[in-house]
Amino acid sequence: MSGSKRSLRELLRVPTGGRALDLGAIQPRATPGLPSAEVVGHEPKTWARARVAAIGAELGRQQEMLFASAKVDPGRGRRLLLVLQAMDAGGKDGTIRRVAGTMNPLGLHVRSFGRPTEEERGHHFLWRIRRALPAPGYVGVFNRSHYEDVLVPRVESLVPERTWRARYDEINEFEAELAEGGVTLLKVFLHISYEEQLERLLRRLDDPRKHWKYEPADVDTRARWADYQAAYAEALTRCGTSRSPWFVVPANRKWYRDWAVANLLRETFEGLGLSYPGPTFDVERERRRLVAQRPGQLRPGGAPKLS
Amino acid sequence: MSGSKRSLRELLRVPTGGRALDLGAIQPRATPGLPSAEVVGHEPKTWARARVAAIGAELGRQQEMLFASAKVDPGRGRRLLLVLQAMDAGGKDGTIRRVAGTMNPLGLHVRSFGRPTEEERGHHFLWRIRRALPAPGYVGVFNRSHYEDVLVPRVESLVPERTWRARYDEINEFEAELAEGGVTLLKVFLHISYEEQLERLLRRLDDPRKHWKYEPADVDTRARWADYQAAYAEALTRCGTSRSPWFVVPANRKWYRDWAVANLLRETFEGLGLSYPGPTFDVERERRRLVAQRPGQLRPGGAPKLS
Numbered sequence: 001m002s003g004s005k006r007s008l009r010e011l012l013r014v015p016t017g018g019r020a021l022d023l024g025a026i027q028p029r030a031t032p033g034l035p036s037a038e039v040v041g042h043e044p045k046t047w048a049r050a051r052v053a054a055i056g057a058e059l060g061r062q063q064e065m066l067f068a069s070a071k072v073d074p075g076r077g078r079r080l081l082l083v084l085q086a087m088d089a090g091g092k093d094g095t096i097r098r099v100a101g102t103m104n105p106l107g108l109h110v111r112s113f114g115r116p117t118e119e120e121r122g123h124h125f126l127w128r129i130r131r132a133l134p135a136p137g138y139v140g141v142f143n144r145s146h147y148e149d150v151l152v153p154r155v156e157s158l159v160p161e162r163t164w165r166a167r168y169d170e171i172n173e174f175e176a177e178l179a180e181g182g183v184t185l186l187k188v189f190l191h192i193s194y195e196e197q198l199e200r201l202l203r204r205l206d207d208p209r210k211h212w213k214y215e216p217a218d219v220d221t222r223a224r225w226a227d228y229q230a231a232y233a234e235a236l237t238r239c240g241t242s243r244s245p246w247f248v249v250p251a252n253r254k255w256y257r258d259w260a261v262a263n264l265l266r267e268t269f270e271g272l273g274l275s276y277p278g279p280t281f282d283v284e285r286e287r288r289r290l291v292a293q294r295p296g297q298l299r300p301g302g303a304p305k306l307s
Numbered sequence: 308m309s310g311s312k313r314s315l316r317e318l319l320r321v322p323t324g325g326r327a328l329d330l331g332a333i334q335p336r337a338t339p340g341l342p343s344a345e346v347v348g349h350e351p352k353t354w355a356r357a358r359v360a361a362i363g364a365e366l367g368r369q370q371e372m373l374f375a376s377a378k379v380d381p382g383r384g385r386r387l388l389l390v391l392q393a394m395d396a397g398g399k400d401g402t403i404r405r406v407a408g409t410m411n412p413l414g415l416h417v418r419s420f421g422r423p424t425e426e427e428r429g430h431h432f433l434w435r436i437r438r439a440l441p442a443p444g445y446v447g448v449f450n451r452s453h454y455e456d457v458l459v460p461r462v463e464s465l466v467p468e469r470t471w472r473a474r475y476d477e478i479n480e481f482e483a484e485l486a487e488g489g490v491t492l493l494k495v496f497l498h499i500s501y502e503e504q505l506e507r508l509l510r511r512l513d514d515p516r517k518h519w520k521y522e523p524a525d526v527d528t529r530a531r532w533a534d535y536q537a538a539y540a541e542a543l544t545r546c547g548t549s550r551s552p553w554f555v556v557p558a559n560r561k562w563y564r565d566w567a568v569a570n571l572l573r574e575t576f577e578g579l580g581l582s583y584p585g586p587t588f589d590v591e592r593e594r595r596r597l598v599a600q601r602p603g604q605l606r607p608g609g610a611p612k613l614s
Contacts, residue, residue: 005381071519093413096411100412100413105415106400197595198598201597202597212378214586219593219600277518278515278517286512286526293530305495
């Protein structure tokens with residue numbers, strides 16, 4: 001946690017130097033960057049919850065500065081967009097609830113992307129994404145994203161290889177365009193193990209309050225685990241740029257996942273160098289106008305009933 | 308808080324029997340429905356914060372049942388829409404942060420309506436409202452709403468009286484249509500006093516972190532306080548129906564305001580009689596499919612690298 005330690009952005013970043021990512025080499029139970037046991041204590045879960053709450057307060061402050069800056073200077077278009085990808089039961093929903101949930105819903109813009117609708121299938125794959133972008137000043141969260149279009153169609157052979165393969169370049173161009181438009185992307189892959197997914201899916205079956213989250217089709221997707229991991233590895237390598245890298249968060253331990261994503265958000269905010277904008281009016285003049293106003297001087301509607 | 312006490316919905320509801328609402332008779336510092344001092348103790352603020360957190364946990368559960376129900380049965384269209392109206396500095400933003408912020412952002416849909424854009428002015432006043440409705444399963448929050456269109460244009464004489472007056476019926480028809488479509492409205496007016504508004508606006512001037520929230524035009528609006536109160540009183544009377552009543556929350560005390568809105572939300576949710584939907588699949592069969600799956604039996608992509 002000290003300044004001398006490496007940031008989570010450094011520790012979790014997917015290298016962009018052309019070397020292919022080996023997801024199998026990243027332990028889903030690992031906890032990179034976690035402070036020493038002396039700091040964390042015997043109950044890492046409790047420690048992490050408290051840290052996420054504290055970081056959340058800072059995220060709320062940063063979010064407000066972003067919102068305020070955009071109100072005063074909308075043309076700059078500055079906004080932050082967290083893109084979450086994971087295998088089924090990988091923890092996207094929980095991350096949104098626990099981490100994005102620390103921010104002010106007024107300035108949050110959460111969108112979930114499921115199987116494309118008939119209308120969406122009639123358009124370019126980025127069409128629905130463009131329509132769902134957060135407005136300037138907002139923090140956006142994408143629960144799945146345009147990356148689904150280099151995963152599912154590839155593994156399920158829904159389109160020819162040349163089609164999904166061309167999408168890497170299309171995505172890179174699209175994201176460069178977003179950056180030009182003021183959008184700072186934070187792309188996070190929540191990395192769980194094959195065994196952890198089984199446990200989580202079985203838990204959904206065990207708990208009637210979680211049945212609605214269970215999809216029989218998830219079992220078929222699970223049967224292609226290795227293919228999906230390979231598709232992820234390639235997407236995360238080909239679509240990570242120095243401006244918009246990918247981050248892999250080991251996500252078997254939910255408390256670490258939340259702590260890591262909260263830190264990635266904080267570090268990304270800090271990189272924006274935000275501040276509260278100065279006044280766009282004469283503060284003293286406004287104070288005089290307000291104080292001078294008296295009920296007796298009100299316009300024709302008459303004096304208000306004071307209460 | 309006990310079952311024998313009157314609900315907040317009963318206590319704060321604007322009568323729909325034709326009698327015009329007298330906003331001046333409602334004390335903005337009042338705390339209707341608050342339990343006795345024995346229960347609340349000497350620090351009502353602390354007590355209310357804790358209660359809002361507890362009610363928030365229940366709101367999160369209700370929100371999840373709504374989301375789950377809509378996933379299983381989207382045709383029913385069920386959703387909840389909180390409409391917040393208030394004078395400037397009335398506490399809309401704070402209510403959203405503190406009350407809506409207890410829910411899962413994944414199932415929240417917050418929209419703020421400012422001065423209409425040029426595009427919006429080219430359409431019927433309900434056009435931008437219809438486009439901003441929450442999808443089935445979501446909890447929507449409108450930070451200002453279509454009610455602005457029977458307030459500002461009336462007080463500022465932007466349209467002829469017959470135009471804004473006709474809007475009461477248009478709104479009632481629109482809201483009846485929403486109800487048919489599964490939308491449960493919760494319409495809340497946050498009621499602050501003329502003096503409280505002054506204090507809050509001055510506080511915005513005192514704090515450089517709040518300058519972005521200050522609008523010089525708010526002083527001009529404040530000069531027409533009585534006209535706006537009259538416009539509110541008429542709108543809340545004419546557009547309150549037994550199916551979709553208005554509620555007035557005394558809002559000078561922020562802790563009471565948050566507690567009251569949280570309770571109104573809870574009571575409204577309870578009126579929906581939500582429950583978790585049953586499984587749409589054979590639970591035992593799914594369990595067998597999952598457990599039977601072995602890495603060695605995976606499709607061509609090969610066995611996953613287990614980690």
